[in-house]
Amino acid sequence: MASGLAPAQMAKGAGQDLVLTDPLTGLGNRRRFFHKVDRLIAERADDPAPFAIAIFDLDGFKPINDLFGRAAGDEILQQVAMRLRAAMDEHSTVTRIGADEFGVLYPMVFSEAAAAGRARVLIEILSAPYHVGDRTARLSASAGCSLFYSEEDTTELLLSKAETALYQAKRSGRGAVAVYTREMEEAAKTVTRMEQALRRAVAAGDVEPHFQPIVDLPSRGVVGFEALARWTDRDLGAVSPSVFIPIAEERGFIGQLSQLVLRKAAEAALDWPEHLHLSFNLSPSQLVDHNTVQQILSILERTGFDPRRLEVELTETGLMNDPASAERIIADLRSAGIGISLDDFGTGQSSLGRLRDFRFDKLKIDRAFVSSLLEDRASEQIVRAILAMAAGLGMDVVAEGIEYEAQADRLIEFGCAGGQGFLFGRPRDAEGTLAYMRDVIPGPMG
Numbered sequence: 001m002a003s004g005l006a007p008a009q010m011a012k013g014a015g016q017d018l019v020l021t022d023p024l025t026g027l028g029n030r031r032r033f034f035h036k037v038d039r040l041i042a043e044r045a046d047d048p049a050p051f052a053i054a055i056f057d058l059d060g061f062k063p064i065n066d067l068f069g070r071a072a073g074d075e076i077l078q079q080v081a082m083r084l085r086a087a088m089d090e091h092s093t094v095t096r097i098g099a100d101e102f103g104v105l106y107p108m109v110f111s112e113a114a115a116a117g118r119a120r121v122l123i124e125i126l127s128a129p130y131h132v133g134d135r136t137a138r139l140s141a142s143a144g145c146s147l148f149y150s151e152e153d154t155t156e157l158l159l160s161k162a163e164t165a166l167y168q169a170k171r172s173g174r175g176a177v178a179v180y181t182r183e184m185e186e187a188a189k190t191v192t193r194m195e196q197a198l199r200r201a202v203a204a205g206d207v208e209p210h211f212q213p214i215v216d217l218p219s220r221g222v223v224g225f226e227a228l229a230r231w232t233d234r235d236l237g238a239v240s241p242s243v244f245i246p247i248a249e250e251r252g253f254i255g256q257l258s259q260l261v262l263r264k265a266a267e268a269a270l271d272w273p274e275h276l277h278l279s280f281n282l283s284p285s286q287l288v289d290h291n292t293v294q295q296i297l298s299i300l301e302r303t304g305f306d307p308r309r310l311e312v313e314l315t316e317t318g319l320m321n322d323p324a325s326a327e328r329i330i331a332d333l334r335s336a337g338i339g340i341s342l343d344d345f346g347t348g349q350s351s352l353g354r355l356r357d358f359r360f361d362k363l364k365i366d367r368a369f370v371s372s373l374l375e376d377r378a379s380e381q382i383v384r385a386i387l388a389m390a391a392g393l394g395m396d397v398v399a400e401g402i403e404y405e406a407q408a409d410r411l412i413e414f415g416c417a418g419g420q421g422f423l424f425g426r427p428r429d430a431e432g433t434l435a436y437m438r439d440v441i442p443g444p445m446g
């Protein structure tokens with residue numbers, strides 16, 4: 001017997017309850033959820049009324065578990081369960097269907113809009129702070145919903161549709177709700193096809209770094225290059241890194257992709273003049289992976305590239321997921337002589353607290369501010385404030401996405417030392433980069 005319980009116990013009474021109950025929260029478990037949905041589908045077989053299910057997944061539960069400890073994590077899950085149960089009306093049921101996943105069955109919810117509305121209310125309820133001992137934790141949740149319309153929808157299918165929707169919700173950030181649509185299914189399939197092609201490309205070594213110059217603004221002298229991953233698939237054509245990097249992250253092979261690109265980038269950079277640095281982007285998930293530092297250092301060692309010429313670019317999202325782990329990784333990189341830059345500063349989940357908690361060598365001002373610098377007074381003030389703050393904290397600054405002379409002039413006037421953008425050069429492959437250097441860098445290379 002799969003459950004390990006005696007048949008007599010399985011049959012009825014307390015035994016049956018145990019098999020269908022989650023011991024931690026006292027809610028029904030995944031099996032109970034399946035039973036309930038199965039039963040409702042049978043009941044609605046001759047009845048045209050639809051119904052809805054929703055899956056809630058806690059955002060950022062793992063770091064809380066790591067940070068506060070398992071016992072606290074358990075306590076939070078119990079509080080989550082209590083809140084959800086208290087929010088159910090007489091028809092609806094909540095169950096715990098995974099570690100930090102909860103399934104809700106809404107027999108009396110008949111439309112997509114109503115399902116999304118219900119889910120939003122629950123997310124709101126789950127977002128209030130949690131008190132664990134004398135500490136406070138904050139969580140949010142994402143939800144995916146699907147509706148039963150006809151007998152073709154089995155329990156498995158409904159659940160998998162809700163999961164597809166949940167995946168979409170998670171992609172659009174924390175605390176989002178999505179209801180399953182057919183287009184979502186198509187989008188999910190496209191992602192899967194792309195994932196397979198990308199995995200093959202990584203295995204075959206077919207992802208290449210291109211290099212974009214970073215300059216000293218007043219003199220226009222090149223100080224280094226940022227490596228940017230490029231992938232061209234035979235069928236899909238050139239795919240943008242802002243599309244394929246997130247896929248590699250979500251599907252868990254960003255580590256391999258990143259190692260490939262770093263190895264090629266470091267090899268190419270061996271041919272550059274010694275004073276030029278190489279900037280390399282790390283993904284958020286690499287800052288929760290304790291193998292990251294070892295992998296980077298061993299690549300540098302094997303290629304013979306001096307760690308003091310490497311800078312890694314991190315984003316605030318990467319620091320947020322698991323600050324303790326990010327801090328350790330940053331400290332280890334720094335003690336190897338690697339510089340740390342904060343990328344895309346000013347967008348995303350910016351927090352000035354981050355600048356106090358972590359030490360960065362460099363801030364990169366996001367392109368969004370630079371592109372509106374000349375027209376928008378707010379952007380101008382923000383850029384000036386960032387520059388003043390960076391100076392006070394002893395950090396270098398690079399403004400990203402400079403396309404026009406007038407933008408460069410204005411940035412110089414504000415005291416910004418570093419710049420990057422199409423004005424100075426687009427990303428080029430290794431060979432094109434050497435040619436670029438012969439053109440712009442005077443001296444022995446010229």
Ligand code: C2E
Pocket residue numbers: 212227228229240241242245258261281282283313343344367400401402403420421422423427
């Ligand atoms: P990022 O690190 O902020 O890189 C700068 C992006 O801005 C690059 O886009 C670059 O081509 C673009 N850019 C530079 N100057 C200009 C300009 O003047 N105007 C405009 N409109 N755009 C400019 P790209 O190459 O498409 O990369 C997008 C993002 O993908 C990067 O943003 C980075 O977050 C990520 N990425 C790229 N390569 C890698 C990689 O090897 N590993 C990881 N983890 N992420 C990468």
Ligand code: MG
Pocket residue numbers: 226281313343
């Ligand atoms: Mg970058």
Ligand code: MG
Pocket residue numbers: 343344364366400
């Ligand atoms: Mg950037």
